[in-house]
Amino acid sequence: MIFKKTLVALATFAAISAVNAAEKLSVAATAVPHAEILEFIQPQLKENGVELQVRVFTDYVQPNTQVDQGRMDANFFQHQPYLTEFNSGRGTNLVSVIGVHVEPFGAYSSKISALDELKDGATIAIPNDPTNGGRALLLLQEAGLITLKDSSKITATPRDIAENPKGLRFHELEAATLPRVLNQVDMALINTNYALEAGLKPSEDALLLEGAESPYVNILVSHRDNKDSEAMQKLAAALTSEEVREFIREKYQGAVVPAF
Known part of the structure; x- marks a missing residue:
């Protein structure tokens, strides 16, 4: 009986340790549709060892500033032309991780x-x-x-x-x-x-x-130093999964279009 209790305790401890060992990844996003898409994939990422923390912003400057200063790991709200202009004007060095969707203007x-x-x-x-x-x-x-x-x-x-x-x-x-x-x-x-x-x-x-052929694809953005981290790549894979494609199509009915 003592042996069985010990095994149960060890299994419980291992499960708790696995949860605690999940890598945290913080992402700045605008509320719709970016935060909604991120919240949709939170359970999937948690099962894959990544605890996704989403913080909503209402402007287009702070999400980049937060990532540049290392306060957030990534952001999801902008397209490449905006990022290029931001980097040029602010002296930042943020990079695109992957393209996710188009929001016809x-x-x-x-x-x-x-x-x-x-x-x-x-x-x-x-x-x-x-x-x-x-x-x-x-x-x-x-x-x-x-x-x-x-x-x-x-x-x-x-x-x-x-x-x-x-x-x-x-x-x-x-x-x-x-x-x-x-x-x-x-x-x-x-x-x-x-x-x-x-x-x-x-x-x-x-x-x-705009038509769906718009070049303004919304991208996941990070600092150059963590673009290729395991957690970031898991996030990129989740954002371009078939489940997300169907979520975007069903929820936004053409207002947001998958770009993958």
């Missing part, structure tokens, strides 16, 4: 129901960061509303507009605030994560929406 309005209703001199709100602001202008150019001096410049600003036949007036605002100003402008170009948080349905509500 869209134009929304609470005042008009179609682009042809946009009046001369209409006010348009766009993100104030270089890559997403440029992305917004490229989408407007694709719709024929403006023409840029360099039609391929991904960091274009309103100063790069060559032709503006409707005399559209642009307001550059922090990306997270754009859903809140919809009733103050004629149209706003909003990143899908913020549109979803605000209860907008891109496939139904957007007046203009």
Whole structure:
């Protein structure tokens, strides 16, 4: 009996030790869809020896700053053009681990129901960061509303507009605030994560929406030093699993598109 109790105690101790030995991995993310996707794979990663800790941020600067300063292991919220611009402007050295999904960028309005209703001199709100602001202008150019001096410049600003036949007036605002100003402008170009948080349905509500071929793939990002760690690679594998592909397709119904 004593021998059996000893075996049970040892087995229990081993199980507790295995849980305690799980490597912790902290990831900064915006709430929708990034944190939701990470929370979906938490159980799978725990079984695989990784305790995933998700911290939600509401802006596009702190997640990178936190990783650069070593306060977080990775982040999941941005696309490569934004990361490239951030590294260049801030002197950071963050790297992409893997691409996960595309969030088709869209134009929304609470005042008009179609682009042809946009009046001369209409006010348009766009993100104030270089890559997403440029992305917004490229989408407007694709719709024929403006023409840029360099039609391929991904960091274009309103100063790069060559032709503006409707005399559209642009307001550059922090990306997270754009859903809140919809009733103050004629149209706003909003990143899908913020549109979803605000209860907008891109496939139904957007007046203009990028196609699935968008080059702006959202990526898992880390510091160069831990990109190839075992825990990071397990996270990358989980994010690009068939289970995640189906989760994205079923939950977001085209508002988020798998990129793998």
